[in-house]
Amino acid sequence: MQAIFFDLDGTLSDRNTAIRNWLVGHTERFRLPDTYGPRFLELDDFGYCPKSELIPQLVQELGLPHDPAELLADFSARAFAAPVPMPHAYAVLDGLRSRGVRLGIVTNGWVEAQTQTLRGLDLPRRVDDVVISGAVGFSKPDPRIYMLALERLGVEASGCWFVGDSPRNDVWGPQQVGMRAAFLQTGHALSGQKPDAVLRDLRDVPTLP
Numbered sequence: 001m002q003a004i005f006f007d008l009d010g011t012l013s014d015r016n017t018a019i020r021n022w023l024v025g026h027t028e029r030f031r032l033p034d035t036y037g038p039r040f041l042e043l044d045d046f047g048y049c050p051k052s053e054l055i056p057q058l059v060q061e062l063g064l065p066h067d068p069a070e071l072l073a074d075f076s077a078r079a080f081a082a083p084v085p086m087p088h089a090y091a092v093l094d095g096l097r098s099r100g101v102r103l104g105i106v107t108n109g110w111v112e113a114q115t116q117t118l119r120g121l122d123l124p125r126r127v128d129d130v131v132i133s134g135a136v137g138f139s140k141p142d143p144r145i146y147m148l149a150l151e152r153l154g155v156e157a158s159g160c161w162f163v164g165d166s167p168r169n170d171v172w173g174p175q176q177v178g179m180r181a182a183f184l185q186t187g188h189a190l191s192g193q194k195p196d197a198v199l200r201d202l203r204d205v206p207t208l209p
Contacts, residue, residue, distance in 0.1 A: 001101055001159060001160070001161065001208065001209075002101075002102060002153075002155040002156065002159035002160055003101065003102035003103065003104060003128075003150075003153050003155045003159070003160045003161075004096060004101055004102075004103055004104075004160065004161045004162075004163060004205065004208070005103075005104040005105070005106050005146075005149055005160060005161070005162045005163070005174070005179070006103070006104070006105050006106075006127075006162075006163045006164065007105075007106065007107060007162075007163065007164030007165060007166065007169070007170045008105055008107035008109075008114060008117065008118070008123075009046075009047055009107065009109070009117070009165075010046060010047075010086075010164070010165035010166070010184070010186045010187045011086060011163060011164050011165050011170070011184055011186070011202075012085065012086055012089045012093075012105065012121065012123060013083050013084065013085065013086060013117050013121060014083075014084040014085060014086045014087070015046070015047060015083075016046070016186070017084045018079070018080060018082065018083050018084045019040075019041065019044065019079060020037075020041070021082065021084070022075070022078055022079045022080075022081075022082075023036075023037040023040060023041075024037075025078070026071075026074055026075070026078070029074065030066055030070075030071065030074070032064070032066075033062060033064075035062060036058065036062060036064075039058060039061070039062070040054070040058060043057065043058065046165075046187040046188060051072055051075050051076075052072060055068045055071045055072050055075070056068040058071075059071070076113075080113055080116050080117050080120070081116070081120070082120065083116075083117045083120040083121050085121050086186075086202060087201060087202065088201060088202040088203050089121075089202055090126070091203075092202045092203065092205050092206060093123075093126045093127065094126065095206055096205070096206060097126070099206075102128050102153050102155060103126070103127040103128050104127055104128060104129045104130070104131065104149050104152070104153055105118070105123065105127055105129070105130045105131070106130075106131045106140065106145060106146065106149045106162075107130070107131070107132055107133065108132075108133040108134075108139045108140050108169065109132060109133060109134060110134045111132050111134040111135050114132045114134070115132070118130060128153060129149070129152050129153055131145060131148060131149045131152070133145060136148060140166070140168075140169035140170070140173050141168050141169050141172060141173025141176070142173075143173070143176055143177050146162070146173060146174050146176075146177045146179065147177055150177070150179075157177050157178035157179045158178055158179075160179050160180070161179065161180050161181070161182055161196075161197075161205075161208050162174035162179045162180070162181050162182070163181075163182045163184060163199070163202075163205055164181075164182075164183070164184060165183070165184045165185070165186045165187040165188070166187060166188060167183070167188055167189070167190045167191055167193040168193070170183070171183050171190070171193040171194075171195045172193045175196075180196040180197070180208075181195045181196050181197075182195060182196065182197040182198070182199050182204075182205065182208060183195035183197070183198050183199065184199045184201070184202070185198065185199070
């Protein structure tokens with residue numbers, strides 16, 4: 001094994017918990033109804049729904065008197081201010097590096113938001129490289145982002161694993177360029193994709209062949 005590449009949200013970062021924690025304060029600050037949080041999580045779709053669409057829809061659905069721009073500004077300012085690591089993330093990363101395995105992170109998202117999460121979790125010093133889609137101009141599952149990640153670490157696809165929770169972005173996508181894919185079941189379910197391994201949690205990563 002030459003290297004392992006990780007997704008960020010839902011893989012190294014427990015985004016679901018971070019959003020739930022933010023929603024507690026968010027609903028209190030704006031005195032939102034009890035139905036707001038569960039509906040937010042449902043529409044959020046593990047982060048795949050743009051909040052610029054989600055929040056106005058929520059305001060309309062629930063008949064809220066709030067300005068969607070104010071609610072959106074609260075999300076932008078606070079939602080990822082206190083990111084939460086996925087269980088066992090630090091131990092797994094540190095253990096792999098001690099074995100000489102090169103590590104990378106490949107994530108979709110805006111540079112500012114993803115950098116806030118990365119720094120909040122102290123991940124940059126634990127890996128060898130980070131590729132953020134907003135910085136490079138193309139996103140998973142575009143083959144170019146995986147090829148760029150491989151090139152930047154100087155490794156071959158056949159000697160690498162990709163670990164993530166998105167069936168399309170973290171399983172199907174990496175496999176198209178010759179990487180093996182390990183699926184972490186924290187988000188969308190598989191829908192025809194065939195990962196090379198299915199993980200119970202991150203502790204299974206060091207056992208990958």
